[in-house]
Amino acid sequence: MSSLLRAQGRIGQRTLSLTTAAVPLTGWAAHAVTLRRQLAATRRDPLTGLLRRDAYTARARRFLARHGDDVAVVMVDVDP
Secondary structure: OOOHHHHHHHHHHHOOOOHHHHHHHHHHHHHHHHHHHHHHHOOOOOOOEEHHEEEEEEEHHHHHHHHHOOOOOOOOOOOO
């Protein structure tokens, strides 16, 4: 039994605390990356990889707000 107590004492309280905090943080980080990828995928058409209409419109509005009246935007919607 004394060897078991010595092994537990060698780990240390700080190491145990760091490990306890690292496991949930790693899980949350992986979850955040997955959600970010899923949200990015909803902005694109899965067949062509192009932006969908709402994402394209939002990007065009930001572009026009930044560059003013010096730019013209043409949007073509092709349905097979």
